[in-house]
Amino acid sequence: MNKKENIVIIGAGLCGSLLALRLAQRGYKVTIYESRPDLRITDISAGRSINLALSDRGFKALRLAGVAEKAQKICIPMYGRLIHDKKGATFSSNYSGRKEEYINSISRGHLNGILLDEAEQHENVTIHFNTKCIAVDIENTIATFKRYDTKEEVSINADIIIGTDGAGSVLRKSYYLEKKFLFSYSQNYLSHGYKELEIPANHLGKHQISKDHLHIWPRGAYMLIALPNLDGSFTVTLFLSYDEGAYNFNNLTTEEKVTAFFENEFPDALALIPSIKEAFFNNPTGALGTVKCAPWMYKKNTLLMGDAAHAIVPFYGQGMNASFEDVTVFDSILEKYEGDWELIFKEYQKVRKEDTDAIADLAIDNFYEMRDHVANPLFKQKRKLEMDLEKAFPNAYFSKYSMVTFKEDIAYREAMKKGRAQDKALLNMVANHDLEAITDLNEVLKKIQEETNEILIEDKIAGL
Amino acid sequence: MNKKENIVIIGAGLCGSLLALRLAQRGYKVTIYESRPDLRITDISAGRSINLALSDRGFKALRLAGVAEKAQKICIPMYGRLIHDKKGATFSSNYSGRKEEYINSISRGHLNGILLDEAEQHENVTIHFNTKCIAVDIENTIATFKRYDTKEEVSINADIIIGTDGAGSVLRKSYYLEKKFLFSYSQNYLSHGYKELEIPANHLGKHQISKDHLHIWPRGAYMLIALPNLDGSFTVTLFLSYDEGAYNFNNLTTEEKVTAFFENEFPDALALIPSIKEAFFNNPTGALGTVKCAPWMYKKNTLLMGDAAHAIVPFYGQGMNASFEDVTVFDSILEKYEGDWELIFKEYQKVRKEDTDAIADLAIDNFYEMRDHVANPLFKQKRKLEMDLEKAFPNAYFSKYSMVTFKEDIAYREAMKKGRAQDKALLNMVANHDLEAITDLNEVLKKIQEETNEILIEDKIAGL
Numbered sequence: 001m002n003k004k005e006n007i008v009i010i011g012a013g014l015c016g017s018l019l020a021l022r023l024a025q026r027g028y029k030v031t032i033y034e035s036r037p038d039l040r041i042t043d044i045s046a047g048r049s050i051n052l053a054l055s056d057r058g059f060k061a062l063r064l065a066g067v068a069e070k071a072q073k074i075c076i077p078m079y080g081r082l083i084h085d086k087k088g089a090t091f092s093s094n095y096s097g098r099k100e101e102y103i104n105s106i107s108r109g110h111l112n113g114i115l116l117d118e119a120e121q122h123e124n125v126t127i128h129f130n131t132k133c134i135a136v137d138i139e140n141t142i143a144t145f146k147r148y149d150t151k152e153e154v155s156i157n158a159d160i161i162i163g164t165d166g167a168g169s170v171l172r173k174s175y176y177l178e179k180k181f182l183f184s185y186s187q188n189y190l191s192h193g194y195k196e197l198e199i200p201a202n203h204l205g206k207h208q209i210s211k212d213h214l215h216i217w218p219r220g221a222y223m224l225i226a227l228p229n230l231d232g233s234f235t236v237t238l239f240l241s242y243d244e245g246a247y248n249f250n251n252l253t254t255e256e257k258v259t260a261f262f263e264n265e266f267p268d269a270l271a272l273i274p275s276i277k278e279a280f281f282n283n284p285t286g287a288l289g290t291v292k293c294a295p296w297m298y299k300k301n302t303l304l305m306g307d308a309a310h311a312i313v314p315f316y317g318q319g320m321n322a323s324f325e326d327v328t329v330f331d332s333i334l335e336k337y338e339g340d341w342e343l344i345f346k347e348y349q350k351v352r353k354e355d356t357d358a359i360a361d362l363a364i365d366n367f368y369e370m371r372d373h374v375a376n377p378l379f380k381q382k383r384k385l386e387m388d389l390e391k392a393f394p395n396a397y398f399s400k401y402s403m404v405t406f407k408e409d410i411a412y413r414e415a416m417k418k419g420r421a422q423d424k425a426l427l428n429m430v431a432n433h434d435l436e437a438i439t440d441l442n443e444v445l446k447k448i449q450e451e452t453n454e455i456l457i458e459d460k461i462a463g464l
Numbered sequence: 465m466n467k468k469e470n471i472v473i474i475g476a477g478l479c480g481s482l483l484a485l486r487l488a489q490r491g492y493k494v495t496i497y498e499s500r501p502d503l504r505i506t507d508i509s510a511g512r513s514i515n516l517a518l519s520d521r522g523f524k525a526l527r528l529a530g531v532a533e534k535a536q537k538i539c540i541p542m543y544g545r546l547i548h549d550k551k552g553a554t555f556s557s558n559y560s561g562r563k564e565e566y567i568n569s570i571s572r573g574h575l576n577g578i579l580l581d582e583a584e585q586h587e588n589v590t591i592h593f594n595t596k597c598i599a600v601d602i603e604n605t606i607a608t609f610k611r612y613d614t615k616e617e618v619s620i621n622a623d624i625i626i627g628t629d630g631a632g633s634v635l636r637k638s639y640y641l642e643k644k645f646l647f648s649y650s651q652n653y654l655s656h657g658y659k660e661l662e663i664p665a666n667h668l669g670k671h672q673i674s675k676d677h678l679h680i681w682p683r684g685a686y687m688l689i690a691l692p693n694l695d696g697s698f699t700v701t702l703f704l705s706y707d708e709g710a711y712n713f714n715n716l717t718t719e720e721k722v723t724a725f726f727e728n729e730f731p732d733a734l735a736l737i738p739s740i741k742e743a744f745f746n747n748p749t750g751a752l753g754t755v756k757c758a759p760w761m762y763k764k765n766t767l768l769m770g771d772a773a774h775a776i777v778p779f780y781g782q783g784m785n786a787s788f789e790d791v792t793v794f795d796s797i798l799e800k801y802e803g804d805w806e807l808i809f810k811e812y813q814k815v816r817k818e819d820t821d822a823i824a825d826l827a828i829d830n831f832y833e834m835r836d837h838v839a840n841p842l843f844k845q846k847r848k849l850e851m852d853l854e855k856a857f858p859n860a861y862f863s864k865y866s867m868v869t870f871k872e873d874i875a876y877r878e879a880m881k882k883g884r885a886q887d888k889a890l891l892n893m894v895a896n897h898d899l900e901a902i903t904d905l906n907e908v909l910k911k912i913q914e915e916t917n918e919i920l921i922e923d924k925i926a927g928l
Contacts, residue, residue: 182706182751186650242646287646373927424926431925461895462888463837 003027005341008143008158010133010171011035014108015306015323016164017115021065022331024122031156032125033145035132040113050196050235051227053078053214053317054104054111056408061324064331070114075104076228082213083374088268092213093374093383096399097390101406103214103317105227136161136174141301143171160341161302164323167291169308175298183293190288190313190367192222192239193249197279199272201232208272209234214317216370217266221245223371224266236273239288239371249285288313288367290360296349300342305330310356315366316404322359322412326352355412362404362416382426385435385444392441397448418452421459425451467491469805472607472622474597474635475499478572479770479787480628481579485529486795488586495620496589497609499596504577514660514699515691517542517678517781518568518575520872525788528795534578539568540692546677547838552732556677557838557847560863561854565870567678567781569691600625600638605765607635624805625766628787631755633772639762647757654752654777654831656686656703657713661743663736665696672736673698678781680834681730685709687835688730700737703752703835713749752777752831754824760813764806769794774820779830780868786823786876790816819876826868826880846890849899849908856905861912882916885923889915 007023009016012034020030036042054075062068079102080094095102119125130148137144144155163171175183202208207228209215215234217224221241226234241248247261255277262270270276291311296304306323329352330344337343373379389397400419403410425448429435438444471487473480476498484494500506518539526532543566544558559566583589594612601608608619627635639647666672671692673679679698681688685705690698705712711725719741726734734740755775760768770787793816794808801807837843853861864883867874889912893899902908 182653182753184650184652186648186652186756188648188650189646289646292650368927420926424922424928427927428922428925458888458892461892462884463832463891 003029005029005159007031007160007162008033008156010136010143010161010163010169011165011306011308012112012116012127012129013164013166013306014112014115014320015326016162017112017119018061018065018067018324018327019162019164019305019330020125020127021067021115021119021122022327024119024125025065026331026334027124029124030119030122030126031158032119032127033131033133033143033156034127034129035148036129038116038127038129039109040116043109050109051105051107051229052111052320053227054106055317055321055405057318057328057405058321058324060408061328064328065118067114067118070118071106071111074110074114074230075106076211076230077102077104078214078227079212080214081374082210082215084215084217084266084268085375086219086265086267093380094387096402096406097387097392097397098394098402098406101402103405105214105229107229108320133165133170136163136171136302138171138174138178138180138298138302159301163302163304163308164306166307167289167311169304171302172291172293172304172308175293175304180298181295183295185293186291188290190364191241191244192367193242193285193287194314195238195240195249195280195283195285197236197238197273197283198275199226199234199236199269200274205232207232207234216374217269218371218374219265220372222247222265224269225370226269234272236269239367252280255281290364292357292360294349294353296353297345300345303345303348310360312356312360312363313367314363315370316359316363318359318363318404322356325408326356358412358416359404362400362412362419378427378430381430382423385426385430388441389445389448393445397445418456421455422448422452424455467493469493469623471495471624471626472497472620474600474607474625474627474633475629475770475772476576476580476591476593477628477630477770478576478579478784479790480626481576481583482525482529482531482788482791483626483628483769483794484589484591485531485579485583485586486791488583488589489529490795490798491588493588494583494586494590495622496583496591497595497597497607497620498591498593499612500593502580502591502593503573504580514572515569515693516572516575516784517691518570519781519785519869521782521792521869522785522788524872525792528792529582531578531582534582535570535575538574538578538694539570540675540694541566541568542678542691543676544678545838546674546679548679548681548730548732549839550683550729550731557844558851560866560870561851561856561861562858562866562870565866567869569678569693571693572784574694597629597634600627600635600766602635602638602642602644602762602766623765627766627768627772628770630771631753631775633768635766636755636757636768636772639757639768644762645759647759649757650755652754654828655705655708656831657706657749657751658778659702659704659713659744659749660747661700661702661737662739663690663698663700663733664738669696671696671698680838681733682835682838683729684836686711686729688733689834690733698736700733703831716744719745754828756821756824758813758817760817761809764809767809767812774824776820776824776827777831778827779834780823780827782823782827782868786820789872790820822876822880823868826864826876826883842891842894845894846887849890849894852905853909853912857909861909881920885919886912886916888919 007028007030009020009032012032020032023030059068062071080092082090082092084090131145133143134146135144141161142155142157143161144153146153163169176185211228215226223239226236228234243250252258258280290313296309305326312319330348333344333348386399400423403415403419435444471492471494473484473496476496484496487494523532526535544556546554546556548554595609597607598610599608605625606619606621607625610617627633640649675692679690687703690700692698707714716722722744754777760773769790776783794812797808797812850863864887867879867883899908
């Protein structure tokens, strides 16, 4: 059943390894080149987020490739946000009113290892680690790599090259630099960077705070979050401006300043992070960037996928899910047009790009929502109402968050459009006290649906 | 009164030459380097738009530099759009209900020449033509140039380098490539390109169609426009997709196909363009790109201005006006903080960037409006109503177009926000026949204002 095309995948990260597995299942000969060492035998976590949120769109792709059960076993369900105020008081905010809907904390390395193991079981898959792509000649479909061990350079002529080489994609850079076509491209950074810290397990190896939640310490100009790990620890991430506000990455230059910052702003978290001083200065500060581009393909020979095509900020917990969904969508188009790569690539971008643009924008929206609004009374009231509606009408009401996170059959673009209109309707009705006199929740639902539809119609007439 | 800073300006186009003039007036020693020959003695129009729309924001900057009167003399007023349908019938649509408000067709080369003449009258200004910037070392504020005549390379160490080197800016490229800081950058192309053609003067040297209008032949997927020149000719621009639709740049490969396209779609224009066959194949096809970036400055030594910082598509006729307004805004900040360049650059970007982002977005909106909607009954009805309102309430009603084009004291961002809300209110009221029963125009105005305000309030509550 071996198909004739020789496919090279650049990058054996989450997207590349899942794609390789799926293409191997379809009978293609796949060769993956990865610049890093094999993460199953070497610790290479530095600089990338240690754990991630896996939700329904991601699971759909894992099911397609037959690895969902294995992934499920290493998941820690998080049912909602647990918000910590400055005094250490907490309140929770569920992700959904439907109890079967939750997101999962999962180890990036562990999941990536599972995908590599599965891919490698196919004899038509070869993986080369420590082999960095340094350039792609897109006109001739030749990728040049440097092997870190022997220092030699090798050029590989492939039928198809797919770049799943992440936000700093070398294939994408070739599109930009070779100027063979008009390449629309954007890289946009938030004013904030991030730094990872750790809350270790207690002496019994248990979690010191609720492992059933994603923890948030929202403070306006900055924010701390924590996701649980299987070993009882939490990976904590500080989001902080580079140069604005009283505290920022540029002015937190001494241990005293860092400690004072955490004592003032996150005293309860500080008590749980014994390694704060070393970790703050030893761990790198990461940038928060969004990358969009088009076209994703050049002729019928090269294609960008995953973060290489659409890197997003982490605030919707959708980065990995969006990249996995790429594989689902690509696979369905491959199924339809197998053999005609030019059509496959064009159709893939046509179907997919608007959705990845949407999740990129939603993720930026959520940065501001998590940072500024989760503790705002209007937003809390709206969120509470939405939980009640989802509980009462599990098949009829879906918040924007639920559509994005749990409704894998609604495209991101639809979730964004409908979700934004619904949020606008709700926030305005809550602000204007329009719903307070209504005691029947059926009536409330009806009114929200009417207002949402009206907003969508008005936007449509205005050409928005 | 010579100030000590030695300022290098890269690019002697419209923005660079006006900036040089203004800085010279303030006593700075300015050296301009321009890659092209001196346009006052060599014809270098190829590849760039020959004439442009000059309106109130541009004039404000020209007044500041004392050159408005000279520019006025070479202007041709255009009072509205004259829209040509497929059968050759026309209808006009004024730009404003106030008769003193109109835009002007002006020759790029002629205006640029005036600015260079004025700048050169200052002994503290030196201009080097045929000298192309090939790299900027932003860390050491050294620009390297290649002289086309002697082929020699020279490196210039300046106190301040300002890049007014257009959409393909070399200084901006240095920001991107040197990776000294997180550089947010986007280049986005429309699906359409453009090609310039010409309607010559008649045998008496007169204009063959109304010179008081900007002519538009809107056809959905493509569009032709024409702006008058002083010599009786019109510069005609065809906007057409590269690869979509029945006719596109990729498939118009023979003289027969081009002629058939124009005969079918623009028969009245074709009759006026005798050189169509040669011009179509000899003139270059230009791309329509939008560039945004941030930051515009590096430390206190380099700054991007004009198209180099924010290239926009031509559909609002604001490209030159926005770049000239840069000079107005920069000058006011220079006035305030003279001497502290780091503060000047920061403040300039803080004040200005949101406005240039807004006009970039408005210009893209207008691409779709001009292409798809100008002949749409709903839009025509709205436009007619707006003209009536501007006539009846010259001091109280301003369309989005008027705010952008004629109200130079309203920032672009405000014009966009208020203008979009007002358009949305109007389009929905027209679509819903809300205004038909109201006979008193005062009442109509009041209702529009109320609806507009409501939209702005609802957007604000929704956090938009």
